Amino acid sequence: MKQKGAIDRDLIKKVLDGNSSAFEAIISNTKGLVIQIIYKMVRNHEDRKDLAQEVYLKVYDKLDGFKFNSKLSTWIATITYNTCLNYLKKKKIPILDIDKNEEKELWEKISINTFCYSDNQTEAYIFKKERSQILTLAIEKLPPLYKTLITLYHNKELSYSEITDITGLPEGTVKNYLYRARKKLKENLSLNYKKEEL
Amino acid sequence: MKIQHLCDKDIQEYIFDTSNCSSDIIEHINSCEVCKKVSESYLLLSGELKSQPEPVLDFNLTKLVLDRLTLPKKEPIYNYLLSFIIIMSIGITFFTIYIFRDVFSNIFSANITILNYFIVSITILISLFLGFDMYRSYYKKINMLKY
Incomplete structure (x- = not known):
């Protein structure tokens, strides 16, 4: 961690001295995380491309103001998240687009028997089909914020506190949204199973 | 339990x-x-x-960003030409003042009239306006360069 911080410091110093290859290194170190956030929050391909560039132009512009209160990657992820959030606001796309009635039904259905039944079916289905593809489709059906949180936690393996730093959401809210997102994923997988059976 | x-x-x-x-x-x-x-x-x-696969980019993000960061550099020959023109202008101005030094000294020392004051005031006023306008257009262009 300390070593990583020292590398970040060194890279930032070089960029501020006008070394463009140091900025190239920053891009290649962080673009995986940036792209994941953008791809999970934005659907339009051209907008994704523009946003990715906009993020790094902002990073370059604000780099001299980076205070090392967090990892450089976390700071860049925060800029990415906020840029996407502004984009969604501008396009009037809801970040948590969930049908309230559907959601209520879903979260009230905590009967363990129902859950286990669908769970075993889901598990069998997952094993039977190409699991990864099905899951990708199920993730795509989630609202932008859930998709992002799932990716940051499970795919990029960030801690709750790092996710809190990036999104600005309280830790309890992050945990709650993650719980709902996983539950929603299971529900989507079960629905998929039922359609296949028909 | x-x-x-x-x-x-x-x-x-x-x-x-x-x-x-x-x-x-x-x-x-x-x-x-x-x-x-x-x-x-x-x-x-x-x-x-x-184990979900990472999204694959179909464009070179690094290149696109770096291209937008690098501001177009002025050609060295252009820099030399600009410097040459500035030096020549200053030289011509001083040369003209030297050649017409008698005329200028007459204007500002011997026959100081209201007309002279008027000409000088108008010149200073126009210079101030031009200077202000240049300053304003410079900042406008700088702001346009910022993203």
């Missing part, structure tokens, strides 16, 4: 937030086959989520 089966939230807490999970939940899952099965299915889901 809980007699009823655990709810989904408790099971997720056991799998994904073990440090904050109560001992009751841990004990229950260790002794209940049904809840254990549910927790295993969450582990499976977690593993699958972890």
Whole structure:
């Protein structure tokens, strides 16, 4: 961690001295995380491309103001998240687009028997089909914020506190949204199973 | 120990937030086959989520960004030409003042009239306006360069 911080410091110093290859290194170190956030929050391909560039132009512009209160990657992820959030606001796309009635039904259905039944079916289905593809489709059906949180936690393996730093959401809210997102994923997988059976 | 089966939230807490999970939940899952099965299915889901492929870019992000960062550099020959023109202008101005030094000295020393004051005031006023306008257009262009 300390070593990583020292590398970040060194890279930032070089960029501020006008070394463009140091900025190239920053891009290649962080673009995986940036792209994941953008791809999970934005659907339009051209907008994704523009946003990715906009993020790094902002990073370059604000780099001299980076205070090392967090990892450089976390700071860049925060800029990415906020840029996407502004984009969604501008396009009037809801970040948590969930049908309230559907959601209520879903979260009230905590009967363990129902859950286990669908769970075993889901598990069998997952094993039977190409699991990864099905899951990708199920993730795509989630609202932008859930998709992002799932990716940051499970795919990029960030801690709750790092996710809190990036999104600005309280830790309890992050945990709650993650719980709902996983539950929603299971529900989507079960629905998929039922359609296949028909 | 809980007699009823655990709810989904408790099971997720056991799998994904073990440090904050109560001992009751841990004990229950260790002794209940049904809840254990549910927790295993969450582990499976977690593993699958972890192995989801990363999005592949069909464009060179680094190149696009660096191209936009690098401001166009002025050609060295242009710099030399600009410097040459500035030096020549200053030289011509001083040369003209030197050639017409008698005329200028007459204007400002011998016959100071209201007309002279008027000409000088107008010149200063126009210079001020031009200077202000140049300053304003310079900042406008600089702001346009900022993204």
